[in-house]
Amino acid sequence: MPNSANASGCEPLRTAGGSGHGGAGPGGDGRRSPRPPSRYDLRLVVPALACWLTAGVLLGASPLVASTVAALFLAVALPLLAAPLLHGVRFLPGVRSARGGARGGTWAAAVAAALVCASAAAFGTGARVASVESGPVRELAGNGARVRIEAVVTADPLVRSTPRGDLTVVRVRAETVRHRGRAQAVRVPVLVLATAHSGSAISTGPEWRELVPSRRVRFEGRLALPQRRELLAAVVFVRGPPRTAGEPSAPQRAAATVRARLREAAEVLPADQRGVLPGMVVGDTSGLDPGLAEDFRTAGLSHLLVVSGANLAIIVGALLGLCRWCGLGRRAPLVAVLAVPVFVLVARPEPSVLRATVMGLIGLLALATGRERHGLSALGAAVLVLVLADPGLARSYGFALSVLATGGLLVLAPGWRARLLRRGLPAPVAEVLALAAAAQVACAPVAVMLSGEVGLAAVAANLVVAPAVAPATLLGALAAAVAPFALRPAQLLVWPAGLAVGWIAAVARTTAAIPYATIPWRDGAAGAVLLLGAGAVAVAILRYRPARRIAAAAVAGVLVAVLAQRALAPGWPPRGWSLVACDVGQGDAVALAAGPGRAVVVDTGPEPAAVDRCLDDLGVHAVPLLILTHPHADHIGGVAGVRRGRPVGVVMTSPLTGGPEARAAPGLAARPAGPGQRWSVGPLELSVLGPASTGPRVPARADGTTVNNASLILVARLPGLSALLTGDVETEVQRSLAPHVPAVDVFKVPHHGSNRFHPGFFAASRAAIAVTSVGRANDYGHPAPATLALLRGLGMRSYRTDHHGDIAVLRDGARLVVVTRRP
Structure with a gap:
């Protein structure tokens, strides 16, 4: 799954616009423990979940089934919408009509809104599925035809290692397909799997790997049907390099220049630092050592190597502070909005970037208008917009992890932070610890489905690196902005950024070397269910004192057994191994x-x-x-x-x-x-x-x-x-x-x-x-x-x-x- 690069970790971050719960975050005084909100605004959350679930289920269904489901949802929603209107009930909490209370009308409106959103998702998903499952490309793929394709690259290439050699995975939009001398105009998404050879290949060469979005290419390959039901017309197997036709668009050329110049500026840093810094700033991990990337994954720090809401929140927050310092006042958010499309263009529109962008725009709009918005409403709006725009995100692990991380920060972190403050922890420590723990816990069920491991040291690692994340991101972003125009000043900026990045890399390597930093767990849906069950048992134990005593005794017994086994069992490596x-x-x-x-x-x-x-x-x-x-x-x-x-x-x-x-x-x-x-x-x-x-x-x-x-x-x-x-x-x-x-x-x-x-x-x-x-x-x-x-x-x-x-x-x-x- 090409966008699964975002699925390797969760993002301990504060979404743009804050959590909506007050307290000692930015803008809070940190002197007293805030109370978690007594209730959450779920008006947009329920429709968002309905939209997400509907799109995820119907991606594997035929267009006819999707259209039927959409019509059924709409048929049920219309009476629910009509009845309150006939009785004069508005769909706003606390507004009553002359004929009765607003409670029934509000609930009817909530159900109707969820059904309408689900219907829209079903119609949109059915239309997208119909567009990719009909036409000449799908027909030729069913026959395994060999074709010539002219296409436009739509995402950065990814290199995957396989037993037969390296494989470059590229998402493109096919615009012309030629088979047996006949050319047909199309406009459908296609997944390219490119190798230099079959069998003895160890590399696909630089031609595929160096492509950037919007580049027009021509290639020849064999079409095949996708193995999973997803929004792809076909998979095409290609051997050899592509032929390029024209240059990428001007914005993409500019983005590629920024990324390349940042890599060039980072060349003055040690190997670990120059590989990590572009990943933290613009999501460019092309120079990252694979071993270090594995250490980041083991330590639960992979989210730092993927552009996400953390990057946007840090950069936009810094811009807001600068604009207000310059006296722009309420116009500051409007100025910060200009940075968002630039951020997306340079970082590439991956699922986490898109989610962070929509969340950031909603938060900036709230600041500009002066109207308070609850965090869960903003998250629900982001999910609605993104899933309706691209139903394929409904099955993206990266998108799911991003949403879960943000939801954990909004729902779990405030209460945990308040409890930590009541126990005497300093406000900055309590906040960072609550954020890291909330993001990890919220993401754990989906993360274990992918990795088959549970990280035990991830929260501690995120806590230790937290002070270095913002300096590394801000200085790196400033270096990226300066590098296309003046390389020497950019190199001066990356030096202090490299010190922060070096600390993060050292924590990743140290944490990964700790015994039992991760423990094996069953992967897939069964592993997620098992982990949720274990979490429920843990919560029940923590709530009752007798259960806590029994659990503590059991944990102590297990610890003694593990230590005894390590003491009595042969050490590793065994002396005299051959x-x-x-x-x-x-x-x-x-x-x-x-x-x-x-x-x-x-x-x-x-x-x-x-x-x-x-x-x-x-x-x-x-x-x-x-x-x-x-x-x-x-x-x-x-x-x-x-x-x-x-x-x-x-x-x-x-x-x-x-x-x-x-x-x-x-x-x-x-x-x-x-x-x-x-x-x-x-x-x-x-x-x-x-x-x-x-x-x-x-x-x-x-x-x-x-x-x-x-x-x-x-x-x-x-x-x-x-x-x-x-x-x-x-x-x-x-x-x-x-x-x-x-x-x-x-x-x-x-x-x-x-x-x-x-x-x-x-x-x-x-x-x-x-x-x-x-x-x-x-x-x-x-x-x-x-x-x-x-x-x-x-x-x-x-x-x-x-x-x-x-x-x-x-x-x-x-x-x-x-x-x-x-x-």
């Missing part, structure tokens, strides 16, 4: 001991963060030999993580792939490894079993099986331990090599336990231990039940990284010992 299969998700990474602080690494997994974490935990400071078995991203995507702070010697690659793996390790010496070749690195001896160097070269557009079968197959021997490392070889190569497989102690199951195997290859290893490197809940069905059954039948003790985490194997006297990171 081989470790790192838990890198759906991919492979194996570390082989090569002396104190040194290891030979075979494959690196799909992402840098996981393999870097594994090697750090093992105390590996140098990698004299890096072996990349074949050029699929799940084996070479983490090279940057291996190189992070560690010298790397030679890179060995398969002799059949032409060395595309080496492009994942620029600046390192790379050479192909032939069969029979041997190396000694400290106590480790390695020999190449396959593939044959004289075999056919893998073509640039080879399929996945061909590339898998080009994998290097290695035999590793250490004092008292031997292992067969098999890459991703499949049935054909396994069958040919089975007679040549030596007996070993450890068998690395090929291709993550795929069902494409030859039993004789497995049996020939005579291994006592089988290790499968596989991602949790992966989409490939790995490891296959047949593969697991074969391992059991051969008497191998089977270990899996998705169940056991990192897996270490060592020799203890006459015994082979396996120590796993998780029980």
Whole structure:
């Protein structure tokens, strides 16, 4: 989901215009504890929820069903609207007619308003679905046709790592489609999935990644139907670069210039700071280290890397203060309004940006007119406007997280802040703590659906970084405004901004390294329901003193048990480890001991963060030999993580792939490894079993099986331990090599336990231990039940990284010992 970049965290922020509840925020004195409001204005909240729910449900329905639902809602709403009018009741609280009270008319109006909004959402959703599900593009997609398309880019490209290589995802609006010499004019949204090659690709090249919205492009590809019901006419698979036609629009060129010049100004900062600062200011994370991004996610700080309401609130708040200081008075909000479209243009109209913009405009309008607006009404209005304008947001996780975060700040934060003040906390600390906790709690059910984790340290991390967020954002925004005209002054501005950003990055790295900063949880809807149930139980416990005592005793018992287990269980890493299969998700990474602080690494997994974490935990400071078995991203995507702070010697690659793996390790010496070749690195001896160097070269557009079968197959021997490392070889190569497989102690199951195997290859290893490197809940069905059954039948003790985490194997006297990171 391309806009899911916003779904990785929640925003502890104050929405523009304030919470509407008074107290010691901006404009409050902070000397007394405000009372939370006795009731909330829900007049716009209920229609907004009806609109959101209707659009979300009907995105998966046909246009006929949507139209029918819209008509039914309207038919029910009209009598509710007519009856109060006939009796002279106005739809305003506290206004009574001569014939009776206003209560019945008000409730009728509320229900009618919700039904009218739901009807509008149904009509709009049905119309949008009809526009994308009819026409020549959808028809050609149903036939899997190969076409030429002229389109306009509508969103920033996103790069995704897959087992076959990097994939660039671009949303475009198709305007011309040409098939078999016939061109047809269209105007429908299309999702482009672009690669440079199939099979051996490790990059899509800069052409797709450097596109900006409004750029007109031409490309050729194969159409397919979207896998999910969403507002897309088709998905198009493209190989190779696009052809550009013309320049982007002038505003988009200006926005791209601002982003590029801010990156250039930030080059004077250390690596972490120059990667984070553009992300905090304009949402540009192109220079962000993947490992640091993972640390931000683990620490619950990902929202800082996504432009959201926090950015708008800080920037607009500063502008308001400046305008009022200059004596503009009530005209200050109108001046600040001018900054909003510029902010959206530079930051790109992502769901959180759009939500923040609408909320900001509503708050500024309230300030300009002098009329008080409740925060929930503003939030409801924002949801109504955005969902009616773009029904696709109804199924956007990023949009949901933004709305939930704001709702948490409006509903939960005031009461929590008041309680903290009554307990003697200073007002600034109470406010920041209440905001951070409210945003995290409100977002937790949706966040756990996505990540399958619950962050335990997120509130503390947000509390610690809070003082640095505003200086980093304001100074960075000022540098972004100055950089297109004067680079040197912009560099002077980013220096103090970098100090604030450096503090935030240091907190993220430190928090991510804390044991149990996150705990595993069930993902999906079941995980969200389970978390809500756990929250309800926690609230019930906190309300009753006997329950609190029982819960405290239970928590103390669990804590003692955990500490006892950590004290009695083998430490990590186990002393004298020889081989470790790192838990890198759906991919492979194996570390082989090569002396104190040194290891030979075979494959690196799909992402840098996981393999870097594994090697750090093992105390590996140098990698004299890096072996990349074949050029699929799940084996070479983490090279940057291996190189992070560690010298790397030679890179060995398969002799059949032409060395595309080496492009994942620029600046390192790379050479192909032939069969029979041997190396000694400290106590480790390695020999190449396959593939044959004289075999056919893998073509640039080879399929996945061909590339898998080009994998290097290695035999590793250490004092008292031997292992067969098999890459991703499949049935054909396994069958040919089975007679040549030596007996070993450890068998690395090929291709993550795929069902494409030859039993004789497995049996020939005579291994006592089988290790499968596989991602949790992966989409490939790995490891296959047949593969697991074969391992059991051969008497191998089977270990899996998705169940056991990192897996270490060592020799203890006459015994082979396996120590796993998780029980």
